[in-house]
Amino acid sequence: MTVSNFLQMDAFVRDRDHEDRRQQPEQEILTMSSREIAHLCDKRHDHVLRDIEKMLQDIAHPNFGASDFLSSYIDSTGRRLKEYRLPKDLTVTLITGYRADLRYRVVKRLEEMEIRQRNTLPDFSNPAEAARAWADQVERNERQATQIAGMREDVAAYDRLARAEGSLNITEAAKNLGVRPKDLFSWLARNGWIYKRPGSRFWLGFQEKCNRGFLEHKTTTVTGSDGMEKINEQVRVTPRGLTYLAKMVPGASADVK
DSSP: OOHHHHHHHHHHHHHHHTSOTTOOOOOOOOEEEHHHHHHHTTOOHHHHHHHHHHHHHHHOOTTOOGGGGEEEEEOTTSOEEEEEEEEHHHHHHHHTTSOHHHHHHHHHHHHHHHHHHHHTSOOTTSHHHHHHHHHHHHHHHHHHHHHHHHHHHHHHHHHHHHHOOSOEEHHHHHHHHTSOHHHHHHHHHHTTSEEEOTTOOSEEEOHHHHHTTSEEEEEEEEEOTTSOEEEEEEEEEOHHHHHHHHHHSTTOOOOOO
């Protein structure tokens, strides 16, 4: 340990001694991931994601929405996939509609997490524990700095997408997102972005996604071999839509190709 670090640690301990010896620092907000909820409730993760998004849409709180709880994880194949991390109140709200035995599992798990969180708080009246707490905090700060640096890179990438000029067809959008076109078409159709009229081979965008500025339509007029003019509509992804898809589509990247 360097002299500088020792002096910092000593100041940390002495400052704590001037406070109430039993005072505890503010606890981190307890959250539960959508993956753990899915595991405890024997549900598919994509179904839990859908339930969370529907719940938050129904709550329609002016101060928070789905994006406030959005997180990600790395799966066994190295892909970055979406998950949500919900605080206790929203976790309990979510499972209200689940079976009683499943609700019980989640509630008991929340209780275990709360007990573990309380038991991990150090006794700052003990200099040795205070020193360990200081060292742990330094390590956490270093980890957070690394995470923030990575987040800044992601934000910059999303910003580049948002500033891109012009819209892209879905195949071009898939290339920018780093996913296969057929996978993007499938995801958009499953998640209420695009559809086909009966008997038509052309995809169209749902009006709600167009209203939000995620999609637009390009209309072209072509002349057939019979001399008749036909009007074709092509759904296209806007820069704003591409930014949103980079966060939502499994395996998507924010890097502009």
